[in-house]
Amino acid sequence: MPDRIYNFSPGPATLPQEVLHQAAKDIVNFKDKGIGLIEMSHRSKEFMAVTEETESLLRELFAIPSNYKVLFLQGGASTQFAMVPMNLLGNGKTATYLNTGTWSKKAIKEAQLFGDIDVAYSSEESVFNHVPQPGDYTVAPESEYLYFVSNNTIYGTQFHEFPDTDKDLICDMSSDILSRKIDVSRFGIIFAGAQKNMGPAGCAVVIIRDDLLDRTPDNVPTMFRYKTHADKGSMFNTPPCFAIYSIGLVLKWLKKSGGLDAMEALNQEKAALLYTTIDGSDFFRGHAKTASRSNMNVTFNLPTPELEAQFISEAAAKGFDGLKGHRSVGGIRASIYNAFPKKGVEDLVEFMKEFEKKNS
Amino acid sequence: MPDRIYNFSPGPATLPQEVLHQAAKDIVNFKDKGIGLIEMSHRSKEFMAVTEETESLLRELFAIPSNYKVLFLQGGASTQFAMVPMNLLGNGKTATYLNTGTWSKKAIKEAQLFGDIDVAYSSEESVFNHVPQPGDYTVAPESEYLYFVSNNTIYGTQFHEFPDTDKDLICDMSSDILSRKIDVSRFGIIFAGAQKNMGPAGCAVVIIRDDLLDRTPDNVPTMFRYKTHADKGSMFNTPPCFAIYSIGLVLKWLKKSGGLDAMEALNQEKAALLYTTIDGSDFFRGHAKTASRSNMNVTFNLPTPELEAQFISEAAAKGFDGLKGHRSVGGIRASIYNAFPKKGVEDLVEFMKEFEKKNS
Numbered sequence: 001m002p003d004r005i006y007n008f009s010p011g012p013a014t015l016p017q018e019v020l021h022q023a024a025k026d027i028v029n030f031k032d033k034g035i036g037l038i039e040m041s042h043r044s045k046e047f048m049a050v051t052e053e054t055e056s057l058l059r060e061l062f063a064i065p066s067n068y069k070v071l072f073l074q075g076g077a078s079t080q081f082a083m084v085p086m087n088l089l090g091n092g093k094t095a096t097y098l099n100t101g102t103w104s105k106k107a108i109k110e111a112q113l114f115g116d117i118d119v120a121y122s123s124e125e126s127v128f129n130h131v132p133q134p135g136d137y138t139v140a141p142e143s144e145y146l147y148f149v150s151n152n153t154i155y156g157t158q159f160h161e162f163p164d165t166d167k168d169l170i171c172d173m174s175s176d177i178l179s180r181k182i183d184v185s186r187f188g189i190i191f192a193g194a195q196k197n198m199g200p201a202g203c204a205v206v207i208i209r210d211d212l213l214d215r216t217p218d219n220v221p222t223m224f225r226y227k228t229h230a231d232k233g234s235m236f237n238t239p240p241c242f243a244i245y246s247i248g249l250v251l252k253w254l255k256k257s258g259g260l261d262a263m264e265a266l267n268q269e270k271a272a273l274l275y276t277t278i279d280g281s282d283f284f285r286g287h288a289k290t291a292s293r294s295n296m297n298v299t300f301n302l303p304t305p306e307l308e309a310q311f312i313s314e315a316a317a318k319g320f321d322g323l324k325g326h327r328s329v330g331g332i333r334a335s336i337y338n339a340f341p342k343k344g345v346e347d348l349v350e351f352m353k354e355f356e357k358k359n360s
Numbered sequence: 361m362p363d364r365i366y367n368f369s370p371g372p373a374t375l376p377q378e379v380l381h382q383a384a385k386d387i388v389n390f391k392d393k394g395i396g397l398i399e400m401s402h403r404s405k406e407f408m409a410v411t412e413e414t415e416s417l418l419r420e421l422f423a424i425p426s427n428y429k430v431l432f433l434q435g436g437a438s439t440q441f442a443m444v445p446m447n448l449l450g451n452g453k454t455a456t457y458l459n460t461g462t463w464s465k466k467a468i469k470e471a472q473l474f475g476d477i478d479v480a481y482s483s484e485e486s487v488f489n490h491v492p493q494p495g496d497y498t499v500a501p502e503s504e505y506l507y508f509v510s511n512n513t514i515y516g517t518q519f520h521e522f523p524d525t526d527k528d529l530i531c532d533m534s535s536d537i538l539s540r541k542i543d544v545s546r547f548g549i550i551f552a553g554a555q556k557n558m559g560p561a562g563c564a565v566v567i568i569r570d571d572l573l574d575r576t577p578d579n580v581p582t583m584f585r586y587k588t589h590a591d592k593g594s595m596f597n598t599p600p601c602f603a604i605y606s607i608g609l610v611l612k613w614l615k616k617s618g619g620l621d622a623m624e625a626l627n628q629e630k631a632a633l634l635y636t637t638i639d640g641s642d643f644f645r646g647h648a649k650t651a652s653r654s655n656m657n658v659t660f661n662l663p664t665p666e667l668e669a670q671f672i673s674e675a676a677a678k679g680f681d682g683l684k685g686h687r688s689v690g691g692i693r694a695s696i697y698n699a700f701p702k703k704g705v706e707d708l709v710e711f712m713k714e715f716e717k718k719n720s
Binding site: 004009011012013014017020023025027028034035036038042044074075076077078079106109199200203221222224236238239242243319321322 | 371
């Protein structure tokens, strides 16, 4: 194996190498304090400073307005599927959901435990190969919020235009947060598992407008109330310290790399390399409809499942790892998050062209 | 600062240095696979093997019977305060709790949302300076379980004899799991945050007898059902990969160090050094009653708050970190978990004696 393979995993995903090297140093001896990062009390001034710096960088890079709280929680995005309706719904309340894939389906299932759920749009019949455009659905007037998933990792689709509604938008942004500039003020809650664009697994970042903190019914347990964590700066109980620290390192790298403007341009370039290759070939066939194509996860098929298996196997031998598509779509999925190097995409494109030449 | 201070923090707590060094290596390049540990898909065969090895070592060292599931969850012990009653109680059901400190009080508060809670014993009036002995309380006959906290980090008390009842024991073992041999088959559920005796923050280990998996009411969200995680080997969603991996390293170290027999003997030796010093002095005064003294957290006071502040400050200057007691008890707390070196305890005892000589 080479020193460093190309890791196309959908998540946990590739991280900047400088982040890994810095983490390796700090785990043994944090800032030469004679104590490892993962041994430090979360209430030590050193670790409090780590958390504050991470939050402050996230606020700066993502342009988070001051009336939003930033929370570092555990349990992944999957726990948020329940926490959102636990905090915002209750008997007789309604919310609208857009069903654009596995993750929205799971979120809908949890929400149905806590209110009336209006599924205003579903692309399930076309194997979730697109997301709706504004105007494709109507939001129930009595809805508390409109929930959607901005990027669908499994199917390789992405909202390039956000829903146009006066309802609070609640967004699972797990697989494209920080990949582009957005207007946070259009959202009530944005949440995202860290393990794609932000850091290692083990932390979900929740960005919540502060007026939403006071709606939680009394019977919701302490740990599942957003206000619990907002009031204590994510230190109500021991937080996922290593993940928060690592997110901070990734954010420093992101800032140094030019912030979201530079990252958005780079992500478009990387995705375009693959989509152009797919479009210029009869051998490769993209899963997602053009207007819904994701810049994070590029999904495509080959003429037969046998060729797909051969493609994955030959790619792995060359150090292209994690290209196997999710079982619900099959084929190939190249996940090319922020930290995935452009050179890796170029090399994959070259490999695709050679493979097509030999096998078509 | 020396290369390595003595870290008396109650948690996150000191870890074996060899664990830190191994983690530092694997974070950059796991087993020379050309990919860092924290970038690997949780479904890769490499990471699945990490999880299996961690579980297998825990089963071996803690002698967990085969009819128990081992779960690696997120949200800390605080989330378990809610998950236990969510899964085992419901309308009209009763559970018995022993109130021996801050963590049991918090657990009682959450349980009251899901059933009738019988607090059979409380040591709150004596600032939680002891735990009950068998016979000090009776368990309501209709109780579904008896809940207790085996070691009270804040007050420095520990159960040396477990409750004697035919009810299922549910135990928060966060601060003394793996510090001694126990008979797991006496328990329905044992849970523990990792960040004291097992690894870094970000993972709670749950050991649950398998017949308890099927009692959960239908209205409990997917992520808060034990069965969800048991059915998927803790891989229902992305688990806290780095914490699971680190727990595995700590368990390897524990095995190499002689397992629980050796650890229990060492823990008794370390604690005895401090308690003997306290008992042999009129200057230091232990908080916990003798029969309830913890081998993990040794709490004591000095004659005045001023002397306590001076003690903490002079100790810190010598590289003894994290000795300040919790605000609810004041004074000094020396947390001496499994990985805390005996030499550190000996050096602290020497410092205590010098401090007493100079200041009494």
